[in-house]
Amino acid sequence: MTAGPLAVRRRGVGEPLVLLHPLALSGELWTPLAEALSDEFQVFALDLRGHGDSAWDGKPFTISDLADDVGRTLDALDLPSASLLGLSMGGSVAVDFAGRFPERVRSLVLADTTAWYGDDAATAWAERARKAVTVPRANQLRFQVDRWFSPEFAETHPEDVDRVAKIFLRTNSEAHAAASIAMGAMDSRPLLPAITAPTLVMVGQLDYATPPSMARTLADGIAGAELEILPGLRHMSLIERPALADLVRQHLRRVTETR
Structure with missing residues (x-):
C-alpha cells in the first residue's frame, strides 16, 4: 500500500511500530522481523524515498528530507506517534525524526547506525555514490555482503x-547514489539531546560500517539510552540473528506498559 509519500508494508495489530531500512534496500528486508513482532504490534515497514516501491523525483535529498517523508506517512496513516526502529541509514533517519519531533516517537530502537560518519564523510560517501552508478550492481555485492554479515x-x-x-x-x-550523498552530509549529533523517547542502541561487535564507537556516541548523547553490543555480528545484526526480535520486544513492551 502507499500512505502519503511512501510505500508501506503493514501487518499485525497493537501499538504501532515503524521499521526503517538500510541504504539501497527496502521495507521488504524486514519481513522476518515484522512477522515475529506482528502478534503484539502493528508493524509498518516503510520504503524510503527512491527505494523499493516509493517514488523519487530524481532531485537531491537529505536525511532530514527522508525523516520528513516518515512524518508525512505517519500523518497519512493517522498515527500521531509511533515507536521507531531503524537499521543503518534507517537508524540515521530515525535519529533525525526523533530529535526534531520528539513528541511523535514513543520509543526508539537504533541498530548498527550513527548520527555522523566523521570528518571525511562527504568525500568517502561521494566515492560510494560514484560506485553506486558506475559499477554494475551485481559487482557491488561482494563489498556489501562482507559488510552486512559475518563470514560464518x-x-x-x-x-x-x-x-x-x-x-x-x-x-x-541513482537513488542509491543520492542517498549516499545524503549520508555523507549528515551530522545529527546536535539533535541527540532533544530525543526523549526511551532508546535502545544495538550494534554488532564486529560491525565495521558503523562500529561500536559510533553506537556509544548515540547512547551517550541520548538521555537514558541503553547500549547492547552484540558479539560476533557485523552490520545486519537484526537480520543475521532473528532471536534479537525478543530484545526488541522487551524494550517496546516496557514502554507500552508505562503508557
Whole structure:
C-alpha cells in the first residue's frame, strides 16, 4: 500500500511500530522481523524515498528530507506517534525524526547506525555514490555482503544472504547514489539531546560500517539510552540473528506498559 509519500508494508495489530531500512534496500528486508513482532504490534515497514516501491523525483535529498517523508506517512496513516526502529541509514533517519519531533516517537530502537560518519564523510560517501552508478550492481555485492554479515553466517545461510542481495539488486542505482550523498552530509549529533523517547542502541561487535564507537556516541548523547553490543555480528545484526526480535520486544513492551 502507499500512505502519503511512501510505500508501506503493514501487518499485525497493537501499538504501532515503524521499521526503517538500510541504504539501497527496502521495507521488504524486514519481513522476518515484522512477522515475529506482528502478534503484539502493528508493524509498518516503510520504503524510503527512491527505494523499493516509493517514488523519487530524481532531485537531491537529505536525511532530514527522508525523516520528513516518515512524518508525512505517519500523518497519512493517522498515527500521531509511533515507536521507531531503524537499521543503518534507517537508524540515521530515525535519529533525525526523533530529535526534531520528539513528541511523535514513543520509543526508539537504533541498530548498527550513527548520527555522523566523521570528518571525511562527504568525500568517502561521494566515492560510494560514484560506485553506486558506475559499477554494475551485481559487482557491488561482494563489498556489501562482507559488510552486512559475518563470514560464518554468509557461508551457512546462503538463502538469507540471497534474499537480501536480491533486494539490493532491485534498488535504483541513482537513488542509491543520492542517498549516499545524503549520508555523507549528515551530522545529527546536535539533535541527540532533544530525543526523549526511551532508546535502545544495538550494534554488532564486529560491525565495521558503523562500529561500536559510533553506537556509544548515540547512547551517550541520548538521555537514558541503553547500549547492547552484540558479539560476533557485523552490520545486519537484526537480520543475521532473528532471536534479537525478543530484545526488541522487551524494550517496546516496557514502554507500552508505562503508557
